[in-house]
Amino acid sequence: MSAVRRLVARIDLFIVSLLLAVAVASFFPVRGQAAEGLDVAVVIAVGWLFFLYGVRLPTKEAVNALRDWRLHGSVLAVTFVVFPLLGLAMQLVPSSVVPTDLKLGLLFLTLLPSTVQSSIAFTSIARGNVAGAVVAASFSNLAGVLLTPLLVAGLLGGTVGFSADSIGKIGLQLLAPFVAGQLLRRWLAPFVLRHKRVTTLTDRGSVVLVVYAAFSHGVVDGIWTTVDVGSIVAVxxxxxxxxxxxxxxxxxxxxxxxxxxxDRVVLLMCGSKKSLASGVPMATVLLPAATIGFMVLPLMIFHQIQLIVCAVIARRMGDAAEPEPARP
Structure with a gap:
């Protein structure tokens, strides 16, 4: 129980900082030259985030996922096939209930990879196959660097204006730093692991900066004239x-x-998550600035709900079952 509380408390602090960023952006959005300077800072922050993802992601373990293709293929299928289909189904909700931009935000969140930290932590609490969760979550994020942009282009491209320029931004802001992190992982991973608190603060700080920039653009473009309390409740x-x-x-x-x-715990915990840490920076690269605020709002809501619900489920599963040896 204490482990669940510590995890949720730590993540809640992150959520609080994101909500503060939204509040500050709502009252003090950046404009003019300041906005241009903030956009440059966001580009640097996104590159730093994906560089860190590349350094942290255990490539060998992700590739080893191919050995247990049934389990990890099932996680990928849920993450990148089932979720998007459900996202498409939600587009049938009348726009009088949920504004179109927020419905597209719901679709966008379904196109993202799974989380890493919480998926592994909850699998451990539920007494599941922790090694399998590490592989499943890592492989999901490795695949997501390629699959999420493709899904966004295919399912949202015509709506949000995905273009050839977007492809270039993906290469420069997402793939290039991620690949650089993977290539340098051998030398940098020990340093990153030794200074985990510092790197965690910097990457979470980068996400907060990106959220502030996203909602600044949204406020300037009138996000709160479209989104009301009823819409947020519906989302x-x-x-x-x-x-x-x-x-x-x-x-x-x-x-x-x-x-x-x-392994059922792995499928449950890794297959049901969507990554806020990856989703927010991806949105800044893949989507027009004017739509990002709408797009990330459903993701922020879903992220908090998944953490609360899965923390409860993981604790109950852990209390109800004896540990089972991991499969060889």
């Missing part, structure tokens, strides 16, 4: 329904495919 309800559907599906699929209990 929260849809996020709850989305998470419930995926949790139910992953639970059923784990049993249907004959996975061990430890």
């Amino acid at each position: 929260a309800v849809l996020c709850c329904l989305l998470l419930a559907a995926v949790l139910g599906l992953t639970t059923f699929a784990g049993k249907r495919f004959g996975f061990s209990r430890a």
Whole structure:
């Protein structure tokens, strides 16, 4: 129980900082030359984030996922096939209930990779296959660097104006620093692990900066004239329904495919998550500045809901079951 509380408390502090960034941007949005300077800072911050992702991501473990293709293929299928289909289904909700821009934000969050830290932590609390969770979450993020831009181009491209310029930005701001981090991982990973608190503060600070910039653009373009309390409540309800559907599906699929209990936990915990840390910077690269505020708002709501719900589920699963040896 204490482990769950510590994890949720730590992540809640991050969420609070993001909400403060939204509040500050709502009252003090940047404009003119200051906005141009902030945009440059965001480009640097996004590059730094994906460089760190490259350094941290254990490539060998991600590649080893191919050995257990049924489990990790199932996680990928839920993350990049089932979730997007549910995101498309939510576009049928009337715009009188949820504004179109927020519905597109719901679709965008379904196109993102899984989380890493919380997926592994909750798998451990639920007494699942922790090694499998490390591989599944790592492989999801490795695949997401390529699959998320492709899905955005295919499912959102015509709506948000995805263009050839976007492809160039993906290469320069996402892929190049990520690949550089992977190439330098051998030398930098020990340093990053030794100074985990410092690097965590810098990458979370970068996400907060990106959120502030995104909502500054949104406020200037009138985000709060479109989004009201009723719309936010409706988005929260849809996020709850989305998470419930995926949790139910992953639970059923784990049993249907004959996975061990430890591996069923991996599918449940890794398959049901969406990464805020990757999603916000990806939005700044893949989407027009005027739409980013709308796009990341559903993601922020879903992120908090998934953490609270999965923390409760993980604790109950851990209390109810004896540890099961991991599969060889």
